[in-house]
Amino acid sequence: MNRWDDVLEVRLPLPFPLQVVKAYLIRGCTGWTIVDTGLHSSEGIQTWEAIRKQEGFQWEDVEQIVLTHYHPDHYGLSGWLQLQTGAPVRISRTDFDQAQLFWGDGSRQPEAMAAFYREHGLEQEWADQIPAHLRRFNRWITPHPQPVWLEAGETIRLGDRTYEILHTPGHADGHLSFYDSERGWLLGGDFLLPRITPNISLWPGCDPNPLHTYLSTLNRMKSLPVKRVFPAHGEMFEHYRERIEQLEQHHQKRLRSMRQWVEQEELTATEVCFREFGQNLSIHNLRFALAETLAHLEYLRQQGESDRQKREGHWRYSA
Known part of the structure; x- marks a missing residue:
């Protein structure tokens, strides 16, 4: 656990490959602010209870819960924490709506995802696993909170300091980051990570060109004078502009690789995915790998660098 002045890092366990997500607890003279929450799990609750006791505050001392994205x-423990604290949960309206799209009552998004993947070449036996896999997350995100909307371009008090609310989409359509211009500190969620690349995925019903959006976000944010980034995965880091440039180079390299595959022959997104990421993937990892492959292929298509045709029920990409 790390602490920087009024900002305390909270490491929350995850039952999938990332293993840990970082939330942040910010102390102010009128109470505490929680930024991101972890999953609604017994381990997550135990972690928050241990932090509360360690820091010596009661749940009613939490004045707000702020979410970077859905x-x-x-997002998962925000509803439970709201019930304990009575505090408002603040999130962008876009991301709350997408939480409902994926996990709201009566959501058909899991079936839409399976059909979407089938159109892009995923075998039926894999696609049939998607709905149950996605609905497994419901237990980790309910109850849903009663939200208050955050608007990019405005400011928010986190603890005793004023942060600018910045729209940083790509990883999620309504993703927000929070910037303290006096210190040059950025609470960045999954916008910028020090060691791994944020997943950029194409999902039905969401941004039709998320990689273009993310690259535009990186370019727009590059000039911001950031001295420290507090990410959701990995350690606090200070090489802000260098990291942006590394991520730009990473995506350009992947775009070149995928374009080379479809120059050689006409391929479905699933075929490109297995060539890029290998075939030894769990259903969890395959879902993200295929969605990221689609984000890159659609970027190429919308840039005019590739084409696609539907043959025998499957979309096939070519240069």
């Missing part, structure tokens, strides 16, 4: 490891 993904389960950030």
Whole structure:
């Protein structure tokens, strides 16, 4: 556990490959702010209870819960924490709506995802696993919170300091980051990570060109004078601009690789995915790998560098 002045890092366990997500607890003279929450699991609750006792505050001392985006490891425990604290949960309206799209009552997104993947060449035996796999997350994100909307371009008090609310989409359509311009500190969620690349995925019903969005976000954010980044995965880091440039280079390299595959022959996104990421993937990892492959292929297509045709029920990409 690390502490920087008023900002305390909270390491929350995850039952999938990332293993840990970082939330942040910010102390102020009128109470505490929680930034991101982890999953609704017994381990997550135990971690928060241990932190509360260690820091010596009661749940009613939490004045707000602020979310960078809707993904389960950030959003999942927000409803439970709201019930304990009575505090408002603040999130972008876009991301709350997408939480409902994926995990709201009566959601058909799991079936839409399976059909979407089938159109892009995923074998039926794999696609049939998608709905149950996605619905497994419901237990980790309910109850849903009663939200208050955050608007990019405005400011918010976190603890005793004023942060600018920045829209940093790509990883999630309504992803927000929080910037303290006096210190040059950025609470970045999954916008910028020090060691791994944020997953950029194409999902039905969401941004149709998320990689273009993410690259535009990186370019727009590059000039921000950031001295420290507090990420959701990995350690606090200070090489902000260098890391942005590394991620830009990573995606350009992957775009070149995928373009070479479809120059050689006409391929489905699933075929490209297995060539890029290998075939020894769990259903969890395959879902992300295929969605990231699609984000890159659709970027190429919308840039005019590739084409696609539907043959025998499957979309096939060519240069």
